Amino acid sequence: MACKLPGNTTLSVKSVLRKCAVMLVSLLASFYLLQSLTQLGGSALRATDASVSASELVGASEAPLRRKRVLHRWTDGTPGSQVRDAARGLPLVSGKLRPLGDGAKRLPQAIIVGVKKGGTRALLEFLRVHPDVRAAGAEPHFFDRFYDNGLEWYRDLMPKTLEGQITMEKTPSYFVTREAPARIYSMSRSTKLIVVVRDPVTRAISDYTQTLSKKPDIPTFESLTFKNRTTGLIDTSWSAIQIGIYAKHLDNWLQFFPMQQILFVSGERLISDPAGELGRVQDFLGLKRIITDKHFYFNQTKGFPCLKKAEGSSKPHCLGKTKGRTHPNIDPEVVQRLRDFYRPFNMKFYQMTGRIFGWDD
Numbered sequence: 554m555a556c557k558l559p560g561n562t563t564l565s566v567k568s569v570l571r572k573c574a575v576m577l578v579s580l581l582a583s584f585y586l587l588q589s590l591t592q593l594g595g596s597a598l599r600a601t602d603a604s605v606s607a608s609e610l611v612g613a614s615e616a617p618l619r620r621k622r623v624l625h626r627w628t629d630g631t632p633g634s635q636v637r638d639a640a641r642g643l644p645l646v647s648g649k650l651r652p653l654g655d656g657a658k659r660l661p662q663a664i665i666v667g668v669k670k671g672g673t674r675a676l677l678e679f680l681r682v683h684p685d686v687r688a689a690g691a692e693p694h695f696f697d698r699f700y701d702n703g704l705e706w707y708r709d710l711m712p713k714t715l716e717g718q719i720t721m722e723k724t725p726s727y728f729v730t731r732e733a734p735a736r737i738y739s740m741s742r743s744t745k746l747i748v749v750v751r752d753p754v755t756r757a758i759s760d761y762t763q764t765l766s767k768k769p770d771i772p773t774f775e776s777l778t779f780k781n782r783t784t785g786l787i788d789t790s791w792s793a794i795q796i797g798i799y800a801k802h803l804d805n806w807l808q809f810f811p812m813q814q815i816l817f818v819s820g821e822r823l824i825s826d827p828a829g830e831l832g833r834v835q836d837f838l839g840l841k842r843i844i845t846d847k848h849f850y851f852n853q854t855k856g857f858p859c860l861k862k863a864e865g866s867s868k869p870h871c872l873g874k875t876k877g878r879t880h881p882n883i884d885p886e887v888v889q890r891l892r893d894f895y896r897p898f899n900m901k902f903y904q905m906t907g908r909i910f911g912w913d914d
């Protein structure tokens with residue numbers, strides 16, 4: 554069979570069919586090739602997509618890791634806490650990331666044991682700013698008044714702490730409680746002790762001022778000072794006078810604790826240079842020096858240093874009205890008698906502690 558093409562070209566059907574078949578095959582081959590290329594391109598693109606999402610995944614899993622490291626820095630610094638913190642949502646409390654409701658109540662590792670009216674509240678309030686310090690709010694009075702309640706009762710008064718945080722309390726009457734050193738020693742012989750001391754004469758007046766504020770009818774400071782004013786004999790049984798004989802009370806503590814385990818803070822310097830004294834306290838407690846000059850400002854109205862930000866708050870904080878009371882004027886002759894009385898005890902105390910507190914200058 555033949556077919557007639559224009560221009561009198563005659564081609565056999567066989568050859569036409571062959572050509573058509575070749576064209577069809579090459580068309581199919583091109584189509585297949587094109588499709589394969591498209592698929593290749595597609596999978597190449599998908600491969601790129603896959604690598605992006607893989608890196609996203611890596612990124613996604615690294616992000617919490619990075620966060621863990623940041624949290625680690627902001628929390629208590631123990632390896633255990635790093636894992637704990639990463640595992641829970643963390644609230645931001647006054648610049649510190651802390652898991653709420655975590656930790657355990659522990660017996661204090663450090664106690665401010667004295668002295669009454671020395672500046673113990675100021676020291677504890679300032680120390681609480683440190684992220685690694687947690688303290689009982691009120692004075693527990695365990696080692697003087699409530700010892701029979703037992704250690705579990707005492708522990709229950711403590712705030713919860715994370716590993717690595719120091720639990721503290723302050724009860725200034727411990728310093729003059731005969732049984733306190735033995736009792737604290739039997740709780741833990743490694744308890745660190747802090748004593749805030751202040752010029753014993755000013756301390757006595759401060760003590761008296763506090764009593765006067767509660768019982769306005771008490772006799773004058775001058776009359777309470779002497780057993781007999783004519784002979785000038787000081788009444789050392791009056792607690793306001795007793796407490797200031799620091800060397801005598803310290804002897805009692807040294808029966809149980811070595812001197813290196815007791816830190817003496819100057820009540821005067823705690824007012825004139827709070828950051829300086831806080832530096833010594835942080836060193837003694839083995840804490841990083843976080844509380845510095847930047848944390849304090851001098852409040853002219855209060856007449857005392859105050860915190861720019863109190864613990865758990867962003868507001869400035871001064872101590873309350875019961876701290877920094879106006880003292881009554883005391884007869885200068887009586888003040889001088891008291892200075893003379895305390896001088897030898899102060900000298901002994903300077904000798905024992907290796908620090909000259911400057912009360913007799």
Ligand SMILES: Nc1ncnc2c1ncn2[C@@H]1O[C@H](COP(=O)(O)OS(=O)(=O)O)[C@@H](OP(=O)(O)O)[C@H]1O
Nearest residue numbers: 669670671672673674675759857858872876877878
């Ligand atoms: N920053 C600051 N603000 C206010 N008061 C300060 C401060 N630093 C030390 N002080 C002095 O602390 C004295 C009270 O001492 P205590 O806290 O140890 O008293 S108490 O034993 O707990 O009652 C208190 O004694 P008085 O001035 O006699 O009231 C203060 O002089």
